[in-house]
Structure formats: structure tokens, C-alpha cells
Amino acid sequence: MFMKTLLFTTAVCFICGSLAVQTPYEPKWESLDARPCPSWYTDAKFGIFIHWGVYSVPAWGPKGKYAEWYWSSMQNKSAETWAFHKEMYGEDFQYPNFAADFKAELFEPQQWAELFNRSGAKYVVLTSKHHEGYCLWPSTHSFGWNSVDLGSGRDLLGELTEAVRSRGIKMGYYYSLYEWFNPLYKNDLSKYVENHMLPQLTELVEKYQPALIFADGEWNHHSSDWKSESFLAWLFNKSSVKDEVVVNDRWGKDCRSRHGGYYTTEYGKVDVHGTELTQEKPWEECRGIGSSFGYNRNESLEDYQSSQELIHMLIKLVSSGGNFLLNVGPTADGRIPVIMQQRLIDIGKWLEVNGEAIYSSAPAKGLKSNNSIRFTQKENYLYAICLEWPGKQLKLDSIVCPKDTEIKLLGTETALPWQEAGNGIVVDLSSLGPNNLPCEYAYTFKIKLSK
Template sequence: MKKVSAFLIALLSLFTQGDFVNSQHYDPTWASLDTRPLPPWYDEAKIGIFLHWGVFSVPSYMSEWFWEYWRTGNINAKEFMAKNYRPGFTYADFAPQFSAQFYDTQRWAEIFKESGARYVVLTTKHHEGFTNWPSKNSFNWNAMDVGPKKDLVALFVEALRAFTDLRVGLYHSLFEWFNPLFLEDEANNFTTQYFVWNKTMPELYDLVNTYKPDLIWSDGDWMANHTYWNSTNFLAWLFNDSPVKNSVVVNDRWGKYTRCKHGSFFNCDDKFNPGKLFPHKWENAMSIDKSSWGYRRDLKLDDLNTIEELLQLLAETISCGGNLLINVGPTKEGIIVPIFEERLKQLGSWLKVNGEAIYASKPWSKQNDTITPGVWYTAKNSTSGTSVYAILLKWPGKSLILGSPITSSVTTVNLLGYPEFFNWEADPSGGMKIEIPPISYNEMPCQWAWVLKLQGLKNQFVPYPEITIN
């Protein structure tokens, strides 16, 4: 009996951590792989942080695509190099300046925890091919051999797990712009796989076995189909036999034509935001810097998403069933600049008040209000009934009319973070009219985007898993 109880406790522990017991075997086909359930932790998390960091953080000009722009003759990139660097300077010459000298992983972990995010995705290798860990398949073009002389990925993973309970995600680019093996495969119309077997696949297996990530964010997929990349065979191993088979989730970038079709969750395109309920778990990967994922030294304040814009994206995304992945670009020294840190801490302060409406929420039967613009809904179901959360992007003034809720005699309305219930009445045109009491500045629970909690409504609640397509 004691053995059975111990087993049940261990099983319960897996579910409470957002993992699941993976007993099914998956074949290396999309038809089979697409049947794997999404580990619950990912949908419950709702918010992640994305980090684009690499040798491109040294020139820190234009974007993380700087090398490709320069090499293919972009005028701005060429002029930048001509004005600031000696003749004959190569992209590889930037690598020793990628110092990471102020890379304080404990501080990073604290910033991420304060942001309210539940997972963090670090770039292990972008399209430039430089690996932030000592990859045996990237000789002298990795963070241990040149530049930081450190395993940046290991330090990141260790700090995140030591100081937070955030999930670990790793970004990895399938291809590299100028790797000779890839260029040879491309010249052969991808009938050969020299690059895949000598670079891509060894790196992916190494990352999984060494760092045991909960999320793999794949990219660089668009030039060849999934059979060239060997994607389904890798994913079958990942879901069947890898050390993270019960917790790991993956995106949809595994080959030409796989986006928005195959994956634990869909990215579809950068900054994907359908604005309506989407029939599969999805993620809006966006950047605080509207023009770049990597750090830019010539960044201007107007280039950034304000906290109001960030919260609007959050409300739109979560209401429609997505997760929001918020990118910041660290400097070459390993600093998350204060303006990015401020945005993340502003988000965290908002979530301390309103996280109830975000974490582990589900889309409601209505995503945004039918009468008043700038109102987005989420919901939670419990034994006591459905709680509906109306996220207001603008403060309504003395009253607010909502067209989507159908009230009952037991309907209640309260503002998250405020102790008193609000009065309301059924509106003749349908919905409800809520009386907004005068609230002094020091009693206002937050500065931006306020959340009303509605209970006792008649509206049907459609749990998100029931409308998810595997």
C-alpha cells in the first residue's frame, strides 16, 4: 500500500508541475507526432522572455541579421563598417569583442522572476553559426573558444534553476548563412545532408542531453523541407526517449511548409497575432524593440513598445488562446539595459495585481467586448463556477457598458486589487452597465490596464482544450 501511495504522489507531482506521463510511442511522422498532448505547463505559463544574444551583439547595429546584410551588400551596413572599422575587418573579428564580462546570471534570473514570466528562451545559436555553448561541432566559433571563454548556456540554465522556478527554453537555428556544408547542400538542391549530419543534428541532441530544456524554439527552417532537416526523426526521439520527453514542448519551425501546421504550439510568423480565437495553441513572439531582436546601440525611445502597448498585446494574445514571448537583446557585455529591465519590471508589477486573469486562464466564449472597444476577456472554471475577467485597456470613467456578459441575479463585479464590489444593472440594450466608484490615486491597484472580475454570469464557458486541434 505504501508503494502505491508513493507512486500516486509522484504521479500527482508530475501533473502539478505541468508535465504529464508520456506512455504513448510516437512514430517519426507528422500524423503521429501531432497527436502528442501539449504538456499543461506551457498553456498555464502564458508569458515567456526571449533573449537574442550572440556575436551580432558586438556591432549591435541594424539587427541580429547584420552579417547577412553586410555580406549581401546592404548600403547601411557597408557604410557603417567603412566608417567604424579598418579595411579587411571580417565578421569573425567581432567574436573576441563578445566579452560577456558583466554577465551576471543571478541578476538575469532575478529580473526574469520579477517580470512575472514563467519561462525564458535563450539563443544558443543564431543564423551566424556562433554557439553560446562549447559545441564540438563548431570549432573556434563558440563561446568557450573565443570571446567570453565560458559556457554561456550552462551558466544561464544553472542560474535559472537555482534561483527561480521558471522553465528553461533554448532557441536554435537549423541553418547557418555562410557555413560551407550548408552552402554545398543548397547547391545540391538539398539532395545531400552534409550540414544536417555534421552540424544541425549533433547540436540539437547535444543541447537536449546536456541542458535538458523544457522548450526547444527552432528557427532557420524555411529554405528546405523537413525531410532534409531530419526533423520528424529528431522529434520522435525527443518525445519518446529523451530525458525531457514528459515536459518538452516545441514550436512549428521544422522545415518549409511546417509553420502553422506541426508543433506543440505554433509561431507561424514573427509577431503572429491573429486577433481572434485560434484552433491550436499558439505563441506571439515579439520584441520590446519594434525593429530588432538583437540589441542596437542606436536604439531610440520611440522604437520601443510602451508598457501600455505591451499590456495591450498581452490582453489580445491571452484572450485568443496564445502565449506572449517578449524579447530583449542583451549587450555584448551581458547587460540587460535599464529600459528593457524597466519594461519587464513594469509588467511584473501589473501581474502581481492581475495575474489571476492571466496565468492558467482559458479563452472565454467571447474574446473582446461586443460594445465597448479595448476590452478583452479571459476565464477560469472551478467547482464554484466560472470567473470571467474583463481586461480594460482604458479606464472607463463613471460607468462602463459591457455587451458580452449575460447577467443573472447572483452576478458580482469587483476590480482586482480593490476591496469593494461594484454596483451594476442589466443594460436595456443587452449586457450590463457597471457603476465605477470614485477611487483615489493611492487606492488604484495599478497604473495601466485594469481587470474586472465577473462572477455568476449565465454565459456558457468553452474550455480551451475542447476547441484545440492536435
């Protein structure tokens, strides 16, 4: 039994040459929630989400819906998905038959990793297993329903993990706690958790050593039913990733925005129980470039966010204290759609110029961002990020600067003249114009304050 393997003993270590005692995390939320979030995550700010699985074969959903829910959606015989399925494949075609066509024959993990590197992302989160139960690695707890036994014949997760880490990017995994049509889940939750879910999740951790675990599919049961506290205590105390791993807040229907390593929002839908997200916990917004996480052939250009919209979203989230996990949905043959590649490359080009205002930054204290200007800070630097070019002058209210303050536009070298004005300052931008700006979409003014 999984819980019996947990040993909550006192560990001894040496720190700076002196003997120190480490008290293990207990399998209780009060203890687990006290664990600090590893700083690599709060510094990273921007990550790539990947939804890829058997659902990538039909790759279809009603507009505004999630294509990765195809198998579940087709159960409703009066819904659009079933009508599409019956017309395209016939009513006798069963969803598991799609797996044979999940061949990933054009999948080049090094190309994906290089794209993510060019995007400026610092971490990647791949769907190791979605709600359909199909694994992208040869799980010993999913015989015949994984990418090696059926479909591509490849350890897709392992190949991408190696390629991503070779670029110095952190690798994490999404993992669905539940499986829609697993008979064990439907008939005996306790046995499903003890004999399938926990052994499989433990296998994933120890074989591939993720820097992040994005749990999901938790909402039907309490965290005690999922035995989440026991698993996380093992993860933080005994696992091979105990010091590095980051976890989210989807570990039971009692958990979102209450328990876990960081809080998650999705397409701006925030479950905060009547309160606003605070800085007491790191938090992250996840969403697709379109309206679906899994690739949806039913989406058109108008359903996709523009590069400007995505960059502005990144700026607003980071200046509010959050991370941005932006999803791509590859095709069944292993290609990332060109429009998604283009969006990522544009974000990367912007971050090449403005990344120092994003990575390892924090919301600026005492300054209120608005729809035109967002503020971040780092050490003794303040960053004013303008979502549109301000013209010949930039007026910044509520900012008091020492006379030796230096102001530059990121991507340029020349200090800009400025003067006090009312309760703020005015920066002279007359030397700059449309033809000599270092980037598109948003512009960052770096303000060096006195030490």
C-alpha cells in the same frame, strides 16, 4: 547515423496501479502533431526571449531591421550595414573577429534571472545558436566557435539556465537549423544535418534538458531534408525531456502554421496560409521591445514600445488565446539595457495585480473582445480587462449574471454594486477614482459566476 538510433518500440508503464501501453510517436507529422502540448506552456502565457551572440558586438542594423543579421547583411556591398561596417571597422575586418570582444564581462546570470522573475515571465528562451553558428555553450560540434573557446570563456547558456531554474522559471532554447557560412551546410546539406546539426541539437537537449525548443532558420528546405520528423520522434519518445518539452512550428519550409507543437507569429506577421489562427493549436507572438531582436545601437527611444503598449499587447494576445514571447537584446558585455529592464519591471508590477486574469486563463466563450475591453475566463470566473479606466460606470454588453454574482476590481477587496441594463450589466465605479486604483495601464474586473 542519427536515424538508426531511433527505436520505435512499444513501451510499458504503470498508471494508477494498472498496466497501460504507450504507443510511441512515429516519425510522421500525422503522429507528431497529435501529441498534446504540455499544459505548463499553455498556462504560462508570458515568456522572455533573449537574442545574444557575436552580433551583439557591432550591435547595429538599419532602423526597422534585425541587428542579429549583421554578418549576412554586410555581404551586400551596396547596403547600409556594409557602409557602417567599412566606416567603423574597415573593409578588411572580418565578422568572426568580433567574437574576441564578446566577453560578457558584466554578465550576472542571477541578476538576469531575478529581472525575469520580477517581470512575471514563466519561461525564458535563449538563443543557444543563431544563424551565425556561434554557440553559447561549449558544443563539441562547434570547436573554436563557441563562448567557451572564443570570447567570454564561459558557458553562458549553462550559467543562465541554472539561475533561471532556481527561480522556478522554465528554460528553453532557440536553435537555428541552418548556419549562413558553414561550408558543410553550403556544400552538402545531408552531411550537415547528419554529422553536425542533429548531433549538436541532441547534445543541447541531453546536456541542458530544455523545457522548450524554438527552431528557426528552416525556410530553405523541406522538413524531410532537415530530418525533423525523425528528430522529434526521438525527442518525444526517448529523450530526457520527452514528457515536458514543447516545440514550435519551424521545422521545415512546409511547417509554419501546419505542423509542430505550437504556431509562431513574429512582429504580427502571421503565416496562416489564407486562414486565421484557430484554437486547434496553441500559438505565440514573438517580438522585441524595439524593432530588432538583437541589441541595435541605431534605435532610439521612439523605436521602443512603451510599457502601456506592451501590457496591452499581452492582454490582447492572451484574450485571443495566444502566448507572448517578449525579447530583450543584451549588450556584448552582458547588460540588459535599462530601458528594457524598465519595461519588464512595469509588466511585472501589472501582473502582480492582474496575473490571475492572465495565467492559466482562456478566451471567454461567447463574448467578443474589442479595443476597449478584453475578456478571459478561468473556472467559474470571468475577467473583463479594461484597457483604459472606464469612468464612473462600466457597461458590459451580452453578459447575463445571476443575482448573487460578485464583481471586484483586482487589487481591491470590496465588491462593487451592479445592476442589469439592457442585454448586459452596469457596474457602479463611483467609489473608485484616479487616486485609489491598484495599478496602471489596464484594469481587471473579476466576475464570480454561479457554480
